[in-house]
Amino acid sequence: MPDISELIGYIIGATRYLMPLLALWVVARCVRSMLRERYEPETWAYLVDLNGERHPVNHWECIIGRSRSADVELDSPSVSRVHASLQRDGDGYWTLSDLRSKGGTFINGNEIDVLEDVRDGDVLEFADEELVFQEVSRDEREWLERRRTAPGRFVGPGVTLLILTLFQAFLTLEFTVTASEEYVLSVCLGFLALIVLEWFCYLVMRSVRRTGFEPETIAFFLSTLGMEVCASSTPDEMFRQVLFLIIGVALFFFLGWWLRDLRRVKAVRWLAALAAMGLLAITVVLGEVRGGAGNWLNFGSFTIQPSELVKVLYIYTGAATLDRLFTRRNLFGFIVFAAICVCALALMGDFGTALVFFATFLVIAFMRSGSFATVFLAVGGAAMAGFLVLSARPYVAQRFATWGHAWEDVWDSGYQQTHAMSAAASGGLFGRGAGEGSLVNITAADTDMVFAVLSEELGLIIAVIAMFAVIALALFTVRNAARGRSTFYVIAGCAAVSMMMVQMGLNIFGSLDILPFTGVTFPFVSKGGTSIIACWMLLAFIKATDTRRDASFVVSRDPKTPDYEDEEYEDYGGEDDEPEETEAAR
Numbered sequence: 058m059p060d061i062s063e064l065i066g067y068i069i070g071a072t073r074y075l076m077p078l079l080a081l082w083v084v085a086r087c088v089r090s091m092l093r094e095r096y097e098p099e100t101w102a103y104l105v106d107l108n109g110e111r112h113p114v115n116h117w118e119c120i121i122g123r124s125r126s127a128d129v130e131l132d133s134p135s136v137s138r139v140h141a142s143l144q145r146d147g148d149g150y151w152t153l154s155d156l157r158s159k160g161g162t163f164i165n166g167n168e169i170d171v172l173e174d175v176r177d178g179d180v181l182e183f184a185d186e187e188l189v190f191q192e193v194s195r196d197e198r199e200w201l202e203r204r205r206t207a208p209g210r211f212v213g214p215g216v217t218l219l220i221l222t223l224f225q226a227f228l229t230l231e232f233t234v235t236a237s238e239e240y241v242l243s244v245c246l247g248f249l250a251l252i253v254l255e256w257f258c259y260l261v262m263r264s265v266r267r268t269g270f271e272p273e274t275i276a277f278f279l280s281t282l283g284m285e286v287c288a289s290s291t292p293d294e295m296f297r298q299v300l301f302l303i304i305g306v307a308l309f310f311f312l313g314w315w316l317r318d319l320r321r322v323k324a325v326r327w328l329a330a331l332a333a334m335g336l337l338a339i340t341v342v343l344g345e346v347r348g349g350a351g352n353w354l355n356f357g358s359f360t361i362q363p364s365e366l367v368k369v370l371y372i373y374t375g376a377a378t379l380d381r382l383f384t385r386r387n388l389f390g391f392i393v394f395a396a397i398c399v400c401a402l403a404l405m406g407d408f409g410t411a412l413v414f415f416a417t418f419l420v421i422a423f424m425r426s427g428s429f430a431t432v433f434l435a436v437g438g439a440a441m442a443g444f445l446v447l448s449a450r451p452y453v454a455q456r457f458a459t460w461g462h463a464w465e466d467v468w469d470s471g472y473q474q475t476h477a478m479s480a481a482a483s484g485g486l487f488g489r490g491a492g493e494g495s496l497v498n499i500t501a502a503d504t505d506m507v508f509a510v511l512s513e514e515l516g517l518i519i520a521v522i523a524m525f526a527v528i529a530l531a532l533f534t535v536r537n538a539a540r541g542r543s544t545f546y547v548i549a550g551c552a553a554v555s556m557m558m559v560q561m562g563l564n565i566f567g568s569l570d571i572l573p574f575t576g577v578t579f580p581f582v583s584k585g586g587t588s589i590i591a592c593w594m595l596l597a598f599i600k601a602t603d604t605r606r607d608a609s610f611v612v613s614r615d616p617k618t619p620d621y622e623d624e625e626y627e628d629y630g631g632e633d634d635e636p637e638e639t640e641a642a643r
């Protein structure tokens with residue numbers, strides 16, 4: 058008959074094999090729900106030609122032109138490839154602007170240049186192409202919405218969150234055995250606070266009749282792994298980590314509410330740019346140097362990394378084009394803003410974050426301009442800047458020199474990577490156990506090498522699942538991009554998830570000596586207050602791209618769309634009965 062200690066040992070041993078299954082189950086359910094639904098485009102209006110053919114307007118910002126990439130394609134040689142932009146605001150008002158077309162753009166016979174209002178029944182002319190603007194009526198909007206998707210077509214988010222809670226409970230159980238006696242209570246309370254927070258968020262979403270909770274579930278799963286890293290490396294800071302997590306979630310909801318009004322978003326875009334440059338300027342002057350980069354500010358017992366918060370402002374500013382699509386002046390303004398940010402990071406010596414900002418700039422610049430020439434020009438300029446950085450910053454050059462040669466100097470330049478690779482290999486598939494790793498004793502292991510920490514303590518399976526969780530967010534955002542209501546939502550979401558992907562790649566491959574070691578964080582997992590806050594705010598941009606019915610609290614209900622009772626379905630077994638068609642729908 059085994060005694061209590063032996064029984065606990067058996068239970069802890071079993072959790073090592075159960076947790077990878079639970080982690081895989083959580084992420085798989087989220088992916089299934091996010092990617093399985095068949096989207097139908099939203100239709101907001103029609104452009105009707107002289108032959109009676111109706112061209113649907115499926116976005117709040119539509120490009121009209123001869124190009125195949127145009128949202129409304131007009132097959133006429135007199136129409137420019139990118140001719141005009143038709144836009145809708147959140148209140149349902151439409152405007153039209155010319156995009157430097159050769160044949161001109163007219164409303165009821167009057168040529169326009171800047172934004173002009175468009176009303177139902179107006180005759181729009183694009184060179185020699187004449188179309189009538191026909192706004193979707195309330196009855197047809199209702200009929201189209203019901204055909205587009207069924208309410209509640211999700212894999213039950215409550216069940217997925219329950220599985221995640223079980224994963225967190227097993228993780229907490231392991232720490233009750235492995236953590237030092239003085240920290241057991243703080244670790245357990247920290248994980249309990251995380252569980253309460255995620256269920257509170259879920260109930261808030263349900264209270265506002267939103268059924269899509271998959272991006273948040275993935276974020277909470279990754280944040281759970283971040284709590285594990287904190288409990289292993291610095292258990293005395295568990296409450297501080299929980300506090301920053303609560304602040305991050307609160308700002309996630311605030312930013313989501315803020316993004317609902319696109320006019321408000323547009324109005325403060327330059328204020329956001331000034332705030333970003335101000336934070337960077339203060340850091341350049343007053344920043345404390347750590348690990349070769351002067352990007353930290355001290356406030357008593359707290360230290361913050363302003364460049365993490367600048368990431369949110371940077372994407373916000375870059376995506377806020379709205380009424381200035383394809384405007385060169387606005388694009389050049391963003392190029393100057395991006396150059397200032399990257400130069401400031403270079404002055405701080407934060408090479409890794411500068412690289413993340415530059416990669417994000419390429420995404421925003423291409424999505425805003427559609428020009429490969431702009432991207433190639435930026436890459437050429439960055440290559441020259443990188444050469445200058447390597448010449449002026451010896452420690453950056455040293456990291457590049459170590460790349461691929463870490464095992465040649467295991468006690469000096471290759472110390473961190475060799476220990477990270479050894480620790481990751483020692484964990485095997487299922488890990489040595491939460492809190493049982495040795496890598497956490499290495500400098501910056503809980504921030505710059507968390508993939509290796511996860512591999513050592515929880516096993517390679519969970520570490521790889523964490524990587525695929527971020528990839529799932531990327532696939533979800535890209536899938537939504539073609540169906541996004543607003544250009545701002547699409548660009549901001551794609552830029553945010555690109556930033557996360559680049560960070561994750563640099564963190565994983567840098568710690569394993571596949572890429573140069575840059576010292577950037579793994580989204581949601583690396584320990585750090587400003588990092589976790591920034592990640593949750595970036596998640597609001599990703600959430601804004603979700604156009605599934607009643608899925609995103611960021612996208613407000615359209616006043617012309619009727620409310621339906623929300624229900625959750627584990628499996629959806631067919632479409633709703635089609636309602637009787639209205640006269641407008643016919």
